[in-house]
Amino acid sequence: MLAEKKIEVELHEERYWEPTAEFLRRNPAGKVPTLKFDGKFLADSQAICEYLEERVPSPPLMPSTAAARYEVRRLVFWFDDKFHGEVTTKLVHERVNKRIMGQGYPDSRNVKSGAQAIKQHLDYMENLLENRRWLAGDVMTLADFTAAAHLSCLDYISDVDWNRSVVVKDWYAKIKSRPAFRTILADVIPGVPQPPHYADLDF
């Protein structure tokens, strides 16, 4: 979102699972991301995104009618709540976070459950995208970046079957070619090599 709005940002690594007192002062919820903006620390990705949209309205990532904004928010929560709980934590947390946090090996029941759930979610996205150019309607919104944030993490560990749906793959190809995705596609997780298809625009 910052890149789409051309807001420059300097990234800092935060070991939020070993929170320092200073980090908890910035965000008592103990979660990432936090953002320093105009000298003030902000927390919670959804609250931050709504604030940035109000403060830096151009280019818009929210549509212009109340009904369309409702649909964006519904989908943002869908991905950050339902998809996150059923898929992202079951796969990314098990395979990557646990290793980095020194919490041992993936729990195979969780991995199995996440691998099953992502299929239904890709089908749901396909249903949406069969009638819309973007996830929440005919313009690109925060809902697309929220979904893509989850999917790019899963794609890094090769947990997305792009052959399941042509429309979902086409949608992700559009997102992948956005300027905002450049740094995301350059990400490297220590100890987990980037698979060749991850940054490839013709995946």
Next chain:
Amino acid sequence: MLAEKKIEVELHEERYWEPTAEFLRRNPAGKVPTLKFDGKFLADSQAICEYLEERVPSPPLMPSTAAARYEVRRLVFWFDDKFHGEVTTKLVHERVNKRIMGQGYPDSRNVKSGAQAIKQHLDYMENLLENRRWLAGDVMTLADFTAAAHLSCLDYISDVDWNRSVVVKDWYAKIKSRPAFRTILADVIPGVPQPPHYADLDF
């Protein structure tokens, strides 16, 4: 929120843990609440509240500046995400939902952990309320109703120690006397008698 905005509503019980096909059509996320408004089904409490605020702006439950709205959203997510996960599910789900859903007895480790966590949350609310009239600032907002929604459920099962903080108790007394709370204080859960202090304005 509906009562504050004088939107009349007819309530329907939904056994979301045994979802019907019709319910999943209304909300594919399979969660409550859903709201039929202007003939359209809406889902996700936060997306619904933002939509109602835009469609029925009076009386306002969001403040007028972007910075103040950020703080409301941060706290709404605090209660619906962090507080919900650390406290509400650990106590209300264990003691009430499981019984109604026929899922057996409370897990005492969860109950213990929720009873511990609520203390820290009440202290955090006290910190906020020592410098503000309401949770997110000097006007009553959606953040207050979100927090009160969780606390009223916990208060029904006598899991809130109102003696822990005078300012939090005073804040809840103000909320409790709102017209919006009249039906909430009349709620009765089948099989769980309402404790005498629950609906008492001088608790």
